[in-house]
Amino acid sequence: MKVYMDNNATTSLKKEVLEEMLPYYTEIYGNASSKFYEVGRAAEAAVLEIRERVAKQLGAKTNEIYFTASGCEADNWAIKGVAFANKNKGNHIITSKIEHHAVLSACEFLEKNGFEVTYLDVDKTGRVSPDDVEKAIRDNTILVSIMTANNEIGTIEPISEIAEVCKRHKVIFHTDSVQAIGHMPINVAELGVDMLSLSAHKFHGPKGVGVLYIRNGVRIDNLIHGGGQERGKRAATENVAGMAGLAKALELANTDLAEKTEKMKHLRDMLISGIQEKIPYCRLNGPADDTRLCNNVNFSFQYIEGESILMLLDMKGIAASSGSACASGSLDPSHVLLAIGLPHEIAHGSLRLSVGEDTTEEEVNYVLEVLPPIIERLRAMSPLYEEIMRKENK
Numbered sequence: 001m002k003v004y005m006d007n008n009a010t011t012s013l014k015k016e017v018l019e020e021m022l023p024y025y026t027e028i029y030g031n032a033s034s035k036f037y038e039v040g041r042a043a044e045a046a047v048l049e050i051r052e053r054v055a056k057q058l059g060a061k062t063n064e065i066y067f068t069a070s071g072c073e074a075d076n077w078a079i080k081g082v083a084f085a086n087k088n089k090g091n092h093i094i095t096s097k098i099e100h101h102a103v104l105s106a107c108e109f110l111e112k113n114g115f116e117v118t119y120l121d122v123d124k125t126g127r128v129s130p131d132d133v134e135k136a137i138r139d140n141t142i143l144v145s146i147m148t149a150n151n152e153i154g155t156i157e158p159i160s161e162i163a164e165v166c167k168r169h170k171v172i173f174h175t176d177s178v179q180a181i182g183h184m185p186i187n188v189a190e191l192g193v194d195m196l197s198l199s200a201h202k203f204h205g206p207k208g209v210g211v212l213y214i215r216n217g218v219r220i221d222n223l224i225h226g227g228g229q230e231r232g233k234r235a236a237t238e239n240v241a242g243m244a245g246l247a248k249a250l251e252l253a254n255t256d257l258a259e260k261t262e263k264m265k266h267l268r269d270m271l272i273s274g275i276q277e278k279i280p281y282c283r284l285n286g287p288a289d290d291t292r293l294c295n296n297v298n299f300s301f302q303y304i305e306g307e308s309i310l311m312l313l314d315m316k317g318i319a320a321s322s323g324s325a326c327a328s329g330s331l332d333p334s335h336v337l338l339a340i341g342l343p344h345e346i347a348h349g350s351l352r353l354s355v356g357e358d359t360t361e362e363e364v365n366y367v368l369e370v371l372p373p374i375i376e377r378l379r380a381m382s383p384l385y386e387e388i389m390r391k392e393n394k
């Protein structure tokens with residue numbers, strides 16, 4: 001049996017999405033900036049229509065939607081672009097310790113270039129407190145960036161409350177919604193945010209295309225210089241097929257969203273309670289209430305390494321993750337797990353299982369059958385676990 005449980009890392013491309021993309025590789029291949037012939041004008045018209053569709057899905061205006069080549073680019077642009085464009089007003093930025101590396105590394109880059117960054121602590125479920133945001137705001141604060149939902153432990157942050165705080169203090173507010181799309185309703189007007197990032201491949205769209213929503217009136221510098229695409233704000237020949245795929249995937253993600261969310265929650269909770277019942281000495285990371293992303297499960301298993309669990313799961317056909325895929329290859333414990341207070345040795349032994357729209361109960365049951373003996377086998381090889389068992393006379 002093959003089971004894909006790493007939907008927080010990426011998702012499969014839907015057939016309908018691929019079909020929507022194909023004509024822009026074959027028939028409507030023109031450069032959307034070439035207006036002197038038909039096939040160019042057709043591409044230009046397509047881009048306009050696609051932008052409208054994306055804006056409608058997000059509750060934004062058409063001229064507030066900017067396409068990028070990834071979620072990472074959208075995050076980088078939001079943070080560096082606002083910092084550089086507003087440095088006459090101040091040089092202070094507020095973010096949290098559990099942001100995606102796209103945000104954290106962009107902030108670290110700015111620190112090397114004369115900006116000051118406050119990295120807010122989170123509580124033990126990963127929640128950022130709106131009060132802490134307010135307390136951290138100073139006269140020279142120009143930007144706050146807090147993610148909508150965390151990619152490792154699934155915490156949904158109080159985004160509209162934080163947006164309120166920022167509005168009151170006239171500070172620009174950006175949120176990384178890459179994990180939220182397809183898992184909860186996202187409307188920029190309802191959230192009250194100034195900027196929002198998303199990435200198509202996290203909701204069954206193609207890889208290599210994202211969006212940055214920029215509310216009209218936000219001052220932001222360009223990151224990619226060159227031609228006048230994206231209304232002069234981001235150079236690069238339009239990736240029309242990618243944009244079309246993103247629009248279609250976003251429409252499909254928002255179709256029957258409540259129903260799909262309920263289904264994913266059910267599978268998520270089957271995994272959580274199944275693991276808690278069958279495996280001793282485990283710890284659920286992230287919230288256990290409705291502030292948890294509907295598709296995310298993250299456990300620490302004491303006395304063993306996350307990587308060895310992944311290897312044995314892979315041998316059983318199960319794709320899962322330990323920490324975030326971007327950081328894999330490094331053996332450092334996850335910055336998110338350290339931020340919620342886990343000691344180093346426990347932050348190493350974590351496993352993330354993320355279900356998707358297509359996950360079945362049968363697949364969940366297979367994981368629940370395969371995982372406990374794997375944990376038991378690895379613990380049997382752990383001298384630490386042996387000692388604990390001896391002490392407890394088990």
Ligand SMILES: *Cc1c(COP(=O)(O)O)cnc(C)c1O
Pocket residue numbers: 008009069070071072073075100102147149150151176178179199200201202208209210
């Ligand atoms: C995946 C992810 C990103 C990066 O998106 P890419 O399109 O892969 O660059 C950014 N933020 C979060 C929260 C993510 O999960």
